[in-house]
Amino acid sequence: MQRSPVVRARGITKSFGDVVALDGVDLDVASGQVHGLVGPNGAGKTTLLGLLLGLAVADGGSLEILGTPVGRALAVPDGVAGFVDGPGLYPSLTARQNLTALASLRGNADGGAVERALEQVGLTDVADDRIRGFSLGMRQRLGLAAALLTTPRLLVLDEPANGLDPAGKRHVHRVITELAANGTAVVLSSHRMDDLAALCSEVTVLATGRVVFSGPLSKLAAESGELDYRLLTSDPAAAHQVAEGVTGLGVLPGRDGPDADVLVVRGPVPALDELVVRLVGDGVAIRELAPVVTPLEAAFLALTGAGGGPGPTEGGTR
Amino acid sequence: MTATQARPAPMTRGYRFELVKLLSQWRVRLLLLVCWIAPAAFVAAVSQQSMLPTDTVFGRWMHATGWSGSLVVLDFACSWALPLLTSLVAGDVFAAEDRLGTWRHLLVAVRSQRRIFVAKSLASLTVILLLVAGLAASGIAGGLLAVGNEPLVGLDGHLLAPADAAGTVLLAWACVLAPTLAFAAVGLLGSVALGRSPMGLLMPALLALVLQLAQLLPLPVAVQLALPSHAFLAWRGLFTSPAQTGPLLIGLVVSLVWAVVAAALAYRLFLRRDFTDLAYDGSGRRVLVTGVVPLAGLVALTFAVVAAVTPAHGSGIERAKLQDSLATVYAHLYRLQARELGRPDVTEARLKTTASCDKGSVRVADEGPGNDWRCVVSWHLPGVDSVGSAIYQLDVTADGRYVADGDGPKEVNGYFQVRTPTGDAPNPLWQFDGDVDLLADTPEGTVHASHASAPARPGNPSWASSRTYRPQNPPPRG
Known part of the structure; x- marks a missing residue:
C-alpha cells in the first residue's frame, strides 16, 4: 500500500535567542505510521512537536503538513491534533466539561464525539469528576481523548505514556495502534525506548537540535555496536577465566557488593556464542545472560553521546 | 494529499x-x-x-x-x-x-x-x-x-x-x-x-x-x-x-x-x-x-x-468656592431642619445664606485642603431684622470633599440631635458632607469672601453666637 506523506520537513531551524533548538532538521512521516522522536533533554523534541502543531513557525527550512506548507504560527491545516508539554487541561472542570469545551472550540458540537473519546481512553466512569483529583496517567489519557475529538490525520503527542501504569499504557498503546491502522500518522516523543519499540515503526533521534538518526527501528538497533552483557554463573571465577580466553571478547572489571558475582562482558554475538559453548563444556552453569541495556537504548546512547560509561579497561557495569 | x-x-x-x-x-x-x-x-x-x-x-x-x-x-x-x-x-x-x-x-x-x-x-x-x-x-x-x-x-x-x-x-x-x-x-x-x-x-x-x-x-x-x-x-x-x-x-x-x-x-x-x-x-x-x-x-x-x-489651576479648592458650597449646603439643610422641627418653610432664596471662611492663621493662604478651615455661616429669616450665624470647622480633602462640623450655637448646629414634635431626631446641621467643584470658576456675587471679615476664633467674644441667632421658631421644648 502506497502511504501518502503527512509531514515533510526539510532543513528546519529554530532558535530562542542564542540557543539553537533545531538545526537543519529533516523529517518524513507517512500516513498510518507511528514515528518516534527520541533524544536527550534539550535535544529539540518539544520544539519540533510544537512546530508540527503550529505553535510556532520555523526560522528556516520548509514544513509541509498534509500537503499544505506551514509558513506562520497557528496555521497548520485541519486534521492536526495533539499536545506538547503535558496534556494541558483545566483542573476546575470535569473531564467531560474539558472535552465538551474543546469540542465546541473545534466546531465539533456532536456530543457523541466526547463520549466516544472518553470511551476510547477508558475514562467514561470518571467523566463527571473534576480532573483536579486525577492522577498523571489519567490526565495523559484525557489529553489523548482531547486529541481524538476531531478524528485527526496527524496526531502529535509529547510523552504520551508519561505517568501511566501498565494497564493505562496498554490502553494508550492500543488506541495509538488502532489510529495508525486507520491511516492516522502519529508523531510521538518518549524517553522510554521500550515504548518506542512497542509502538513505532520508525524513529528519529535528535541530539542538540540535529538529527543523528532517522529510519526503521531495526536499523537503529544495528547502530548499537557491541553490547555489554551481564553474565551470572554458578562459578564466577571459572567463568571469568573462560571469558578472558575467548577471542574478541572483553571483560569489564567486576564490582564489589551484591553484584560481585556478576561478570560483564563486551563483544560481538559470535564471541558470545563461543563463550556460552565453552562455559557449558567446562561444566559452568549459566544462570543469566542478558544485555545490560537493550540494543535500542545502546544505540541511543551511542548516537547521542549520552551514555558516558566506562570502557572495558575502566571497570564497572552500567 | x-x-x-x-x-x-x-x-x-x-x-x-x-x-x-x-x-x-x-x-x-x-x-x-x-x-x-x-x-x-x-x-x-x-x-x-x-x-x-x-x-x-x-x-x-x-x-x-x-x-x-x-x-x-x-x-x-x-x-x-x-x-x-x-x-x-x-x-x-x-x-x-x-x-x-x-x-x-x-x-x-x-x-x-x-x-x-x-x-x-x-x-x-x-x-x-x-x-x-x-x-x-x-x-x-x-x-x-x-x-x-x-x-x-x-x-x-x-x-x-x-x-x-x-x-x-x-x-x-x-x-x-x-x-x-x-x-x-x-x-x-x-x-x-x-x-x-x-x-x-x-x-x-x-x-x-x-x-x-x-x-x-x-x-x-x-x-x-x-x-x-x-x-x-x-x-x-x-x-x-x-x-x-x-x-x-x-x-x-x-x-x-x-x-x-x-x-x-x-x-x-x-x-x-x-x-x-x-x-x-x-x-x-x-x-x-x-x-x-x-x-x-x-x-x-x-x-x-x-x-x-480646562480652567484647572492650583488645588481647585479656593476660599470663595468653599464658601459658596458651604452656604448652599447649609441653606438646603436648614430647610430640612425646619421641616423636622415643624417650623414654617422658607426658601433658600429668602434665607440669603452666606459663608465666610478662613484657613489656618493669617499666614496661611485661604486655599487648598486641610482640616483647619473655619467658617461662619450667616442667613436671614423673613421678617426678622437680625442675621443668624453659625460656625463650622471644615475638614477639606484634596478631592474636594469636606466634612463640616458644627461648633454652635447649640440650638442650630452644636448638638447632634434636635427635639422634634415626634421626639429626638438627628440634627442635619450638626455635621454634614459637602463637595467643592474643583473645576468650577470662582463664584461671583454669591459669597462676598473678599468683603467678609474672617470668622472669629473660639473664645473670641466678637463671635455672635446665640446673641445673633434669632430663630423664628425656637425648637420646642418638652
Whole structure:
C-alpha cells in the first residue's frame, strides 16, 4: 500500500535567542505510521512537536503538513491534533466539561464525539469528576481523548505514556495502534525506548537540535555496536577465566557488593556464542545472560553521546 | 494529499469557554457570592445601628434612606473592593494558563492569539460586571428593605426624591465602571507581562494603593484629574445641583483612555509572545518597559492636556468656592431642619445664606485642603431684622470633599440631635458632607469672601453666637 506523506520537513531551524533548538532538521512521516522522536533533554523534541502543531513557525527550512506548507504560527491545516508539554487541561472542570469545551472550540458540537473519546481512553466512569483529583496517567489519557475529538490525520503527542501504569499504557498503546491502522500518522516523543519499540515503526533521534538518526527501528538497533552483557554463573571465577580466553571478547572489571558475582562482558554475538559453548563444556552453569541495556537504548546512547560509561579497561557495569 | 487550513475557533465559543473556566474557579464563585450578599447584609445591619459610618460619604444618612447604603458601599468599593476584584479576575486570567501549563493546548484548540486575547478580556470583563452589579444591587436591596425608599440628601444638601435618587445612584454605579475598566486593563497587562508571578495579580491593587496615596497629597487639580482613579471619586459630583459634570466627564475620559491604552499594551505583548519558549515566565524589566513607562507617559500627557484645555489651576479648592458650597449646603439643610422641627418653610432664596471662611492663621493662604478651615455661616429669616450665624470647622480633602462640623450655637448646629414634635431626631446641621467643584470658576456675587471679615476664633467674644441667632421658631421644648 502506497502511504501518502503527512509531514515533510526539510532543513528546519529554530532558535530562542542564542540557543539553537533545531538545526537543519529533516523529517518524513507517512500516513498510518507511528514515528518516534527520541533524544536527550534539550535535544529539540518539544520544539519540533510544537512546530508540527503550529505553535510556532520555523526560522528556516520548509514544513509541509498534509500537503499544505506551514509558513506562520497557528496555521497548520485541519486534521492536526495533539499536545506538547503535558496534556494541558483545566483542573476546575470535569473531564467531560474539558472535552465538551474543546469540542465546541473545534466546531465539533456532536456530543457523541466526547463520549466516544472518553470511551476510547477508558475514562467514561470518571467523566463527571473534576480532573483536579486525577492522577498523571489519567490526565495523559484525557489529553489523548482531547486529541481524538476531531478524528485527526496527524496526531502529535509529547510523552504520551508519561505517568501511566501498565494497564493505562496498554490502553494508550492500543488506541495509538488502532489510529495508525486507520491511516492516522502519529508523531510521538518518549524517553522510554521500550515504548518506542512497542509502538513505532520508525524513529528519529535528535541530539542538540540535529538529527543523528532517522529510519526503521531495526536499523537503529544495528547502530548499537557491541553490547555489554551481564553474565551470572554458578562459578564466577571459572567463568571469568573462560571469558578472558575467548577471542574478541572483553571483560569489564567486576564490582564489589551484591553484584560481585556478576561478570560483564563486551563483544560481538559470535564471541558470545563461543563463550556460552565453552562455559557449558567446562561444566559452568549459566544462570543469566542478558544485555545490560537493550540494543535500542545502546544505540541511543551511542548516537547521542549520552551514555558516558566506562570502557572495558575502566571497570564497572552500567 | 492536501488539507484546508484550520480556521480559528469562533469568538463566541472562545468567549463561552473562557467564561466557563472563570466561573468554575472557587475563588470567582466565592467573590460572586460575597458581592451579591455581603453589601445587603452590611447595609441592613449598619442602618439599624446608632453609630453610622460618618467618615464615609453618605454614611450619616444611612438611617434616613435606603439609597445612602448603596452609596456607602460604592464609596468603599471605589477605595478597595473594585481594584481588588479586577486584580483577582483580570489580573489572573492570562497567568492562570501559565500556572496550569495550558497555553499550548489552548492555542492548538483556538488557533488565534488575537481571539484568545479578546475572549479572555471579554470573559473577565463579564465577570467583573457581574461582581459590580452584585455590589450595586445588593447594597440597594439591603438599604431599601431595611430603611425604605426615602428621599436622599445630596452633597449640597438638596433632597432627591426617591425616583431621582434611584436614577442618580444607578448612574453613579455606572460611572465607576470606567475606572474599573481601566484597572481591569492594567490587570490584563500585568497578567500578560508577568506570567505566573504573583506581582501580575497584584498590579491593579498596587496601582490603586499608589493612586490613593497620591490622592491624599495636595496635588494640583490637573494632576488629580489626570489619574485614572479620579472617576472613583468624581461620581460624588452627581449628587449636587447642578451636578459637577466637569471633573466627572474628565475622569471618565481619562479612565477609558487608560483602559484602551493598557489593553492595547497587553494585546501587543501577548501577540509577541513565543509559546514554544518554555523559559518564558514574565519579567520585571518587561513590565517596566511595556507597562509602567507608557502608562507614566500617559499620566504626563493627560496632565498636559487637562491643564491646557480646562480652567484647572492650583488645588481647585479656593476660599470663595468653599464658601459658596458651604452656604448652599447649609441653606438646603436648614430647610430640612425646619421641616423636622415643624417650623414654617422658607426658601433658600429668602434665607440669603452666606459663608465666610478662613484657613489656618493669617499666614496661611485661604486655599487648598486641610482640616483647619473655619467658617461662619450667616442667613436671614423673613421678617426678622437680625442675621443668624453659625460656625463650622471644615475638614477639606484634596478631592474636594469636606466634612463640616458644627461648633454652635447649640440650638442650630452644636448638638447632634434636635427635639422634634415626634421626639429626638438627628440634627442635619450638626455635621454634614459637602463637595467643592474643583473645576468650577470662582463664584461671583454669591459669597462676598473678599468683603467678609474672617470668622472669629473660639473664645473670641466678637463671635455672635446665640446673641445673633434669632430663630423664628425656637425648637420646642418638652
